[in-house]
Amino acid sequence: GQQVMQIPQYQHVQEGEDFTTYCNSSTTLSNIQWYKQRPGGHPVFLIQLVKSGEVKKQKRLTFQFGEAKKNSSLHITATQTTDVGTYFCAGANDYKLSFGAGTTVTVRA
Amino acid sequence: GAVVSQHPSWVICKSGTSVKIECRSLDFQATTMFWYRQFPKQSLMLMATSNEGSKATYEQGVEKDKFLINHASLTLSTLTVTSAHPEDSSFYICSARRVAGDTQYFGPGTRLTVL
Numbered sequence: 001g002q003q004v005m006q007i008p009q010y011q012h013v014q015e016g017e018d019f020t021t022y023c024n025s026s027t028t029l030s031n032i033q034w035y036k037q038r039p040g041g042h043p044v045f046l047i048q049l050v051k052s053g054e055v056k057k058q059k060r061l062t063f064q065f066g067e068a069k070k071n072s073s074l075h076i077t078a079t080q081t082t083d084v085g086t087y088f089c090a091g092a093n094d095y096k097l098s099f100g101a102g103t104t105v106t107v108r109a
Numbered sequence: 110g111a112v113v114s115q116h117p118s119w120v121i122c123k124s125g126t127s128v129k130i131e132c133r134s135l136d137f138q139a140t141t142m143f144w145y146r147q148f149p150k151q152s153l154m155l156m157a158t159s160n161e162g163s164k165a166t167y168e169q170g171v172e173k174d175k176f177l178i179n180h181a182s183l184t185l186s187t188l189t190v191t192s193a194h195p196e197d198s199s200f201y202i203c204s205a206r207r208v209a210g211d212t213q214y215f216g217p218g219t220r221l222t223v224l
Contacts, residue, residue, distance in 0.1 A: 043202070045212055095209055097155070097213060100152060101151070104150075
């Protein structure tokens with residue numbers, strides 16, 4: 001079945017620094033979605049990427065979908081304490097979402 | 110728009126009892142609802158997919174007789190954990206989708222603790 005791998009599992013970042021989390025699927029995806037889950041909360045939809053090579057930005061967040069539609073990345077610049085949480089990628093195929101393991105981000109001021 | 114609610118938000122029950130969790134799409138009609146399970150510090154694992162008016166499709170390894178899913182209307186799906194055991198303790202999250210290809214909107218989750 002479809003598997004979605006996500007690295008790193010943990011990211012401890014100095015406030016103001018940049019970091020990237022990577023997502024890789026074993027199969028070609030119809031689209032990839034990114035979610036953020038704050039501690040104790042539920043996943044909140046951030047963005048969906050559909051086209052090969054697509055790049056989308058949301059303020060300090062840059063999302064990229066690979067040319068082969070099998071990998072994706074989320075890059076956050078100038079990390080802030082509000083960025084704390086777990087970021088999940090979820091690969092879509094047919095009607096199902098397969099979630100990556102998530103990258104848990106902590107920020108030191 | 111696109112708000113999904115879950116009830117209850119948390120529940121504690123004794124081993125051997127059954128627990129029902131409701132998932133409602135408040136401001137849209139959901140042709141499909143999904144049920145996920147999330148263990149502490151782990152990812153979301155899809156348990157089953159339910160389409161309104163038809164039987165749920167369960168993922169491999171998920172016991173359909175233990176996790177009963179009913180999607181009786183376009184705004185309500187229920188998950189019943191039957192004869193719950195401590196290993197069923199988890200965070201159960203539902204999501205709802207209007208039509209195929211649409212974004213899934215997640216509910217706030219239900220934390221189940223089985224004593």
